Amino acid sequence: MANNKNNILNLFGDRVRQARVEKKLSQEDLANLADLHRTYIGMVERAERNITLINMNKIAQALDLKLIDLLKNDT
Amino acid sequence: MANNKNNILNLFGDRVRQARVEKKLSQEDLANLADLHRTYIGMVERAERNITLINMNKIAQALDLKLIDLLKNDT
DNA sequence: ATGTGACTTCCAGTCCGTC
DNA sequence: AGACGGACTGGAAGTCACA
Numbered sequence: 001m002a003n004n005k006n007n008i009l010n011l012f013g014d015r016v017r018q019a020r021v022e023k024k025l026s027q028e029d030l031a032n033l034a035d036l037h038r039t040y041i042g043m044v045e046r047a048e049r050n051i052t053l054i055n056m057n058k059i060a061q062a063l064d065l066k067l068i069d070l071l072k073n074d075t
Numbered sequence: 076m077a078n079n080k081n082n083i084l085n086l087f088g089d090r091v092r093q094a095r096v097e098k099k100l101s102q103e104d105l106a107n108l109a110d111l112h113r114t115y116i117g118m119v120e121r122a123e124r125n126i127t128l129i130n131m132n133k134i135a136q137a138l139d140l141k142l143i144d145l146l147k148n149d150t
Numbered sequence: 151a152t153g154t155g156a157c158t159t160c161c162a163g164t165c166c167g168t169c
Numbered sequence: 170a171g172a173c174g175g176a177c178t179g180g181a182a183g184t185c186a187c188a
Binding site: 101113114125 | 172
């Protein structure tokens, strides 16, 4: 029963956090790079926001990644 | 001519249209499958709306695809 | 450095049409 | 069947104070 509800939000949020920590950035650092607010990054990582495509792309670019890389289940 | 990053909307929209036509679905068919509004599908394909992650996923599932497949430049 | 509730603004998303 | 417009509602965007 693969619930494909908003697990996609968790997947994306987890990926962002993972990539951010790997690059040793704080949420605030990433927020500045992506031109988004500090608290917003936190909310996205916690899957509390249903993020739009443009902001997803901003975050991906700030992390120097392709958007696809933030949506893969399995590397 | 560096394209702005919002080309991601065009990429996604084009991909959706391509996949939809391949499967011989009308916009209305896809809208019903994805539980979204008919006019909205058209807007997304024309890159007129900044779609949210959950709806992107809904459309991908309605097309029997992974979300990643709708974001690839290159098949 | 991050989590959270509250808040306003504005656009994602719907619904009625017409061409 | 699809593009497009006008009007509307709900919710995402964006921010803040404080824990």
